[in-house]
Amino acid sequence: MDEHSLLSLIRRVKDGDLDENELVRQIRAMPFRDLGEVKFDTHRALRKGFGEIVYCPGKSDSQIESIASALAGTEDNILFSRATAHQYGIVRSHLQDAVFHEKARIIGAKRKDYPACEGLTVITAGSSDVPVAEEAAVTAEYMGCTVERLYDVGVAGLHRLLAHVDVLQRSRAIVAVAGMEGALPSVVGGLVSCPVVAVPTSTGYGANLGGIAPLLTMLNSCASGVSVMNIDNGLGAGYFAALVVRQSK
Amino acid sequence: MDEHSLLSLIRRVKDGDLDENELVRQIRAMPFRDLGEVKFDTHRALRKGFGEIVYCPGKSDSQIESIASALAGTEDNILFSRATAHQYGIVRSHLQDAVFHEKARIIGAKRKDYPACEGLTVITAGSSDVPVAEEAAVTAEYMGCTVERLYDVGVAGLHRLLAHVDVLQRSRAIVAVAGMEGALPSVVGGLVSCPVVAVPTSTGYGANLGGIAPLLTMLNSCASGVSVMNIDNGLGAGYFAALVVRQSK
Amino acid sequence: MDEHSLLSLIRRVKDGDLDENELVRQIRAMPFRDLGEVKFDTHRALRKGFGEIVYCPGKSDSQIESIASALAGTEDNILFSRATAHQYGIVRSHLQDAVFHEKARIIGAKRKDYPACEGLTVITAGSSDVPVAEEAAVTAEYMGCTVERLYDVGVAGLHRLLAHVDVLQRSRAIVAVAGMEGALPSVVGGLVSCPVVAVPTSTGYGANLGGIAPLLTMLNSCASGVSVMNIDNGLGAGYFAALVVRQSK
């Protein structure tokens, strides 16, 4: 329920079209819809400025189904993250407009047009980091952002990165995704004046420790203007960067 | 050397007032000034949009002295972070306008007026987190931000936080500082639609592991719109949040 | 061996019926054997107040079979934890009254009515935490407790939790189950005056470290009245909380 629908409910009470007790009842129920084990945070769009994001891993088919079914009438954008093709099948039977972004492992349904905003760049150190980057990019696109992608520009071949310094320097927010040693955000952070959101990935082996190595690298970045997301958390990075870009001049 | 000074040098060449080889020489030397062991990144203001920040720990008195002396003529703001009163004595003899922000452990010299910008809120879970929060706040202030401080509003007494939900909801960026279990950013992240920069602190004992516990908490935050800084890195958080606020509408 | 038997042994030595070296030998082992025979040689139910709990993982089919067979005549309640459907097949052929609680992964046989006790609430932060919560709830139910379940009330959507504050505040013990960053017990601990048993789950990814992140969060909880169980240890939490509730007024 967004601000607009709430206002029209109130007007209906004022106009005598709706019983005042009924409004109280609806407001009480407003913050979330209870599906038993799952409680929807439908108040979220109002509070956070974006619709529902469903994290798929660990959810049974029936849980996915009941969620998809409950979201059928939603007027805001919907995202299912870390989704499989199988789960897409379930979701789609309830949300016919749902699209599967395979690389990003996101099922999305676009139902609302957020104001377009520019200046978000998503870069990766290697080609194995692309799925996480796509998760970031697709998330931000559903939030209204135009995203510039710049993949495989890791620091071991610095010229690949430097060749694109113009794109970086005119960005309003950069999501920098890297596995292995995760040095990319430090180098990028030294080149630009906008916020850089660093995402470590679990790409690597041995002392990479499933992404702990690049995570530590990024947290210790000697460049200023760099903050860090959880390992492989492309969605969080895209969401965060979109918040920054949305409110930029 | 900012864009303006560069332009006037070029004009002097064009006007014949400056030898073209001299301009080449100055440009070559431009990016940094070499002090032997320390190389100043004077190109930084141009590239990053803010002056020099000197990290004090591990620097000898003579290193601090030569840096302070070299910065004497700078026209941008100067920050020395994690500074001691003793180091302030050294700095001040070269930079008479330097001020010591004791709680924040920052020595600052304000030489340039950045455009004022509003909407940055710094909050802490406990009173022991205040030094880190002050480091964030003072840094942002030197970058032109007006900072609202909201300290000791940890989640164990939730009403303290909820009483200030208005301040939080009208912010453009929030720096949330917490030690112990570090749950504050998750709760705040669930309440607001602006970016939240989480800073774990080393406040705590035992399984706090010097801040690792709240660091992990924040990285795993189930709230969207939260990114994380290194443990106790108030300066980084203030810098990052200031970047966000500076470019906000 | 109690004081009485010791005295008669000594008398037998005195009377020449027992060799003095034999008495020395018996005394030598006494501090343990004594207590062993007298206090320990009773079964677990007497000492601990509840029947047998069998941890299934790592047990071969024949081990499960011989345990089930051995328990056939037991008059106390029986639990097999972390059980599979396959193991249920084996158990059931020996214990016809055994029931399989699938979500909780528990096979249970109810053979004794423990005194009913109320006031135990089991809550989860997300829907992926439900299996661990169910393990806690079902365990407590076999110990005589009536359990109130409150699932998917994590701190990122605080109103979902706050809507149920009444239930929480009238509980005698709360089991709070959470993965990701595990902040739920801290917030709940700040709202209630009864003991809160926190259970971290391995739900999450990256820096969640298989549940280490929420485990650390809970151990460092700034709220008082919170103690912690091992990762995913729903059974232990349900058992502990049931002990608390059972002896409550």
Next chain:
Amino acid sequence: MDEHSLLSLIRRVKDGDLDENELVRQIRAMPFRDLGEVKFDTHRALRKGFGEIVYCPGKSDSQIESIASALAGTEDNILFSRATAHQYGIVRSHLQDAVFHEKARIIGAKRKDYPACEGLTVITAGSSDVPVAEEAAVTAEYMGCTVERLYDVGVAGLHRLLAHVDVLQRSRAIVAVAGMEGALPSVVGGLVSCPVVAVPTSTGYGANLGGIAPLLTMLNSCASGVSVMNIDNGLGAGYFAALVVRQSK
């Protein structure tokens, strides 16, 4: 904001006394403010059942002073934990009735008589664990408990523990404090039917890892009915166990 106030607000809109946009604004903040004002705007003692506990480390003298001064008129019990003799000096100038429990490192002021309750036993594995145990015991005493102390009964000399099995078996809650390998709670947990609150201490060296070793031991306890506190967290254990005992029959 309860249901009643909401209804009257709606009526005021209906009657034209309140602008409809103002009602939307109030509803928008409602899920939190509402519960905030009604349920939270009471003090901690009401919600948690015990007065203020001040954690001293990291607090400056002036912070301690202002807290002590603010607490002067409190009618509930007051605890300052991890306090030094120096801090006691400061506190006492504002709270003349404050007492310093040196071993427990607690400053306490007893201003309220909680109902007496029995059945709490505090045990330690070694004599170096006594400060943590005393912190637990003194905390519980301020909450109205009579505490039985049983120190230096570690598992390497099992008979020391077994000699006191009667005390253990008639307890309603046991706080078991141990450093080194921390095996005590497992052994105790196997002997009793009441809840055991395990506290690892940082006593030890090498692979003890500052208490991580006994912490892990306790979390993995094969005995049921054992929950765990943070390393050295005697206060938390005493508080938790007192909650259990207070509500026992």
Next chain:
Amino acid sequence: MDEHSLLSLIRRVKDGDLDENELVRQIRAMPFRDLGEVKFDTHRALRKGFGEIVYCPGKSDSQIESIASALAGTEDNILFSRATAHQYGIVRSHLQDAVFHEKARIIGAKRKDYPACEGLTVITAGSSDVPVAEEAAVTAEYMGCTVERLYDVGVAGLHRLLAHVDVLQRSRAIVAVAGMEGALPSVVGGLVSCPVVAVPTSTGYGANLGGIAPLLTMLNSCASGVSVMNIDNGLGAGYFAALVVRQSK
């Protein structure tokens, strides 16, 4: 080549039956037989007092085959550890006398009678620790020891252990195997005067960390006379304890 065969070679030179250069050649080749990627330490029996032990995991079928083939003529005992039934098939086609100890995951061929020695006891905390215990027991048996097995006597049911205190107290060496929290060796170490070899197992979950928890427990044991093996290293423990028992009076 054992001392005896060497002596007869030397005698053959002395008697003129063997060319002295041939003896030099044999001695030069003596320490090991080179199978390309695998180099046999045939000197081992002489130096270490026991034959070849082959660690199977990570070895290809052809590697296993070439090793088995090379060992065909060996006159000392042979052990293949962590072997599968499939590998047993391969080994047996070359070593017809090989036996598969399934629980212990050991393939053994007994070709030499070591002097019988008594006093080795192998105990486990739970039934899931049996495979590791069997690995220890079978290893020691091939080294000539008579092994007393005492399984499932963990500390949570102390009487099970105490009932067997006689067996423990008359042992010359005890291998104590435990997963979960690994408290068994500490308790046993407090009861006996012989060396206790502690073996942590990976039995457990969550904060057990694949056996790190009981490993730390055992390393920090407050009982004297306890040393520790790697996680799940039954073979090493059996071997070590057999060395102790073999040289005991």
Next chain:
Amino acid sequence: MDEHSLLSLIRRVKDGDLDENELVRQIRAMPFRDLGEVKFDTHRALRKGFGEIVYCPGKSDSQIESIASALAGTEDNILFSRATAHQYGIVRSHLQDAVFHEKARIIGAKRKDYPACEGLTVITAGSSDVPVAEEAAVTAEYMGCTVERLYDVGVAGLHRLLAHVDVLQRSRAIVAVAGMEGALPSVVGGLVSCPVVAVPTSTGYGANLGGIAPLLTMLNSCASGVSVMNIDNGLGAGYFAALVVRQSK
């Protein structure tokens, strides 16, 4: 951009052929673009002295295909590391001269003859370390090195190693590969005067921690002249050692 081009740009401004703002813009990006265009816009072989190495894990079939296709015309050597037989099928359809080194898991195409160089020895502690060692050896061979292999010479049977001390002492670089406790490089480092490149492997179990144990061993080596690669990083070690040998006298 070198000094010369900069001078001519300046002259063009002076001559009015170039707008002064354009020069500022070019200088602004210069520190990076400059070096980028001049030094980096050459291919890797020029800068690093060897062709392309493709890390296969995590790459989709189509990614492998497009890379193989793009490399078809390359005149330098090509390596695909950690490749599977399946990937070899894909690669070979584009690079008919590609060879699959199965043990080393490397697909290689030899298109250039590097100057032959001698003195590289690759040794392993056990036979399970061979795949990593082969990766090192094959990599070095493609870089022109003749490689001496010495496998299964771990420190527990020291004579196996000492028998080959001549080979070791005449090497120009040694790659020492070891899992388990990883002591081999320390012992070798004490015997030779050439650089030793240590590679820990994930061979082992329990407290081996997937190779962390030998990694730490090697980093702490008390022998001088030992440096360390990531766990299982045979390719990196072979590459590094080849660099050393290639430039040796």
Next chain:
Amino acid sequence: MDEHSLLSLIRRVKDGDLDENELVRQIRAMPFRDLGEVKFDTHRALRKGFGEIVYCPGKSDSQIESIASALAGTEDNILFSRATAHQYGIVRSHLQDAVFHEKARIIGAKRKDYPACEGLTVITAGSSDVPVAEEAAVTAEYMGCTVERLYDVGVAGLHRLLAHVDVLQRSRAIVAVAGMEGALPSVVGGLVSCPVVAVPTSTGYGANLGGIAPLLTMLNSCASGVSVMNIDNGLGAGYFAALVVRQSK
């Protein structure tokens, strides 16, 4: 109270010199003497075969004093470990025969002659490991062992170790102490047929992690016949090895 005194007490009852109830009373009190916070395990000598060992760190002066005073009349050997010179002062005022072994940080009082036993060798990798080695050696000496010391024979200079291979090969137990990478026990374990007790020390820096590196090295030793003690635990190693040697032929 040893077996002998017990026997004479029994005889006194038999002879009518002692009341039988008095004997019961003495036996009941036998296992330990209660000093309030400290409980003496006086039964220990009977059970474990050696007197009291007092771990000094963390004990207050008054605790040390009361322990020393209580031990004044003991007839078995006494050890205070990790003692300071200051603590020696306190101990000596109660135990005039106490000696301070400064390097070993042990205060010892020799009051009983254990049967002499030979064959214990204590070796170290470096000279910084000597204090831990001395702790082992002195402990074993108080238990009746003759100890051969062999210091600074680390693997980086292998010939130093090999020069003493005779001493090693005729030992009945070896304590091998090493910091840095801790490779010594593996090499020694490969050379001898007696049990090797490995002790990691915290000597080193960086990735030594306070002794964790050599601890892991030793746990993963590829040599058989090696078991491990806690970091810096010389006392435990000496004790364990003495047990082995004492019962050797």
Next chain:
Amino acid sequence: MDEHSLLSLIRRVKDGDLDENELVRQIRAMPFRDLGEVKFDTHRALRKGFGEIVYCPGKSDSQIESIASALAGTEDNILFSRATAHQYGIVRSHLQDAVFHEKARIIGAKRKDYPACEGLTVITAGSSDVPVAEEAAVTAEYMGCTVERLYDVGVAGLHRLLAHVDVLQRSRAIVAVAGMEGALPSVVGGLVSCPVVAVPTSTGYGANLGGIAPLLTMLNSCASGVSVMNIDNGLGAGYFAALVVRQSK
């Protein structure tokens, strides 16, 4: 013992001059003694190509004194690492030619002229990394190298590094020292074709974990040609790099 001596021993047995059992005894110890006497009984300089390096921390004054005294007559270069001014006082009284390199914390005595070799460059990311870098540089200088120093060229100000790319590209070995996130070696490794020896430092705070963060970064470097030393191990890096440069063309 070489082949020749072995043959004469055998002949002596054949001739009756040597007992055959004595020959067996000598052969038994042979694999080690043999190589020992022939190859090891030479001093370190012969085997390793450089004189004695004494690691000072943890050594007592008298240990330092006896070492210095013993080295007085040495004709090779001598280094004392991690030395204090106080220790320099002791050393100098025995070695009058000893020099104290304060920044490098090295005491050195130059007694031999190693052949001069060029091409070693030592770089640091920050000015706090200088002590470790100096340790590397001074060590290499005592081994005959001319060292080029390039300090404070970290990746956050990339142009500082790129300005010196010429120096880097003409090096034969580079020691790259960095704390914080340790990204420098990756970037440098991508620019040059010579071996890069990476040294992490403990410079930093929080999630730097005393140098573990840059250590992991460097181990996971995506650039080829990079190997890693222990944290803060400047000496090892300088030594290793000097070995490389010494044998370069």
